[in-house]
Amino acid sequence: MTTRWLTPEEQRAWRAYIAATLLVEDAIDRQLQREAGMPHLYYSILANLSDAPERRMRMTDLAESLKITRSRLTYAVTRLEKDGLLGREDCRWDKRGSVAVLTDEGMAVLERLAPGHVETVRATLLDRLTPEQVGQLEEIFTQVAHGFQGDAGEAAPEELPWRRRSSPCSGSS
Template sequence: MNSASTPATAPAPGHRWLTDEEQRVWRAYLHATTLLEDHLDRQLQRDAGMPHIYYGLLVGLAEAPRRRLRMTELARKSKITRSRLSHAIARLEKSGWVRREDCPSDKRGQFAVLTEEGAEVLRRTAPGHVTAVRQALFERLSPAQQKALGEIMEIVAEGLQPSEAGADLPWLR
């Protein structure tokens, strides 16, 4: 809400609505990120038969030592619930791209491991994905805009990065 449009209920005393300019920026951000995520999802579905989130999981495993991570760590890195991760890993297992391994030091723990077939899917898919990202984002921005966007996103992420000690975070559930 902004100052030009009053909500149905009165705001609490001292409440600040977004200014017209803040509202414009916020809505542009939401619109652009929704369209970008949809664009990347469609590209990955077309090229590899997987949604963007699954691609991110495969990349996370590919970048991990020995191409494996504990499921809890993969959930934390991916910022998704353990339940959603378990479902995604089951689908990736069905495709032969990931396998689970029991954790020898923790009977309840499991590792997600990127298979050779999963690594090959990434090798084949990455060039098209990079092209989609480049065309959708970087080719539309000047080098100065790219630098500014990176700095802005780092500031926003830093301000939102929760302290996991005692935090009620979905990926810790």
């Protein structure tokens, strides 16, 4: 198989993507650590649950929504549960699964953090783009994500983080 090396234009685009995503993620993490002592992933878990019906979501669905492995989610949920921001319940329709539940305290923390989080997202990314570029950004990354999820037939389902097999010691979700 012949390697399809990146063209100079593709290499510049790739490096720009890496630089921008690392800088934006760093700014968001620093803001959330400063204001709440939590990483962006924990905030994202709270935000996803706040949008879910009854602030509840099956753990496997939450892992898929966040695009992370089930074991990574289990670890994060355990920490948020210890802090009183989440609870966990048995899944009524699947005896093997569990449901993450956003507590009132978790919702209060999310409501307190949301203004600073949104301001950081705006300052580091969205305010630097025109409305047309924001639309292009959505279109580009939606296409990339759909490609991973099999819409373009590019990824086998077991390659997706939330479908990977966890080791027996990593906990169930």
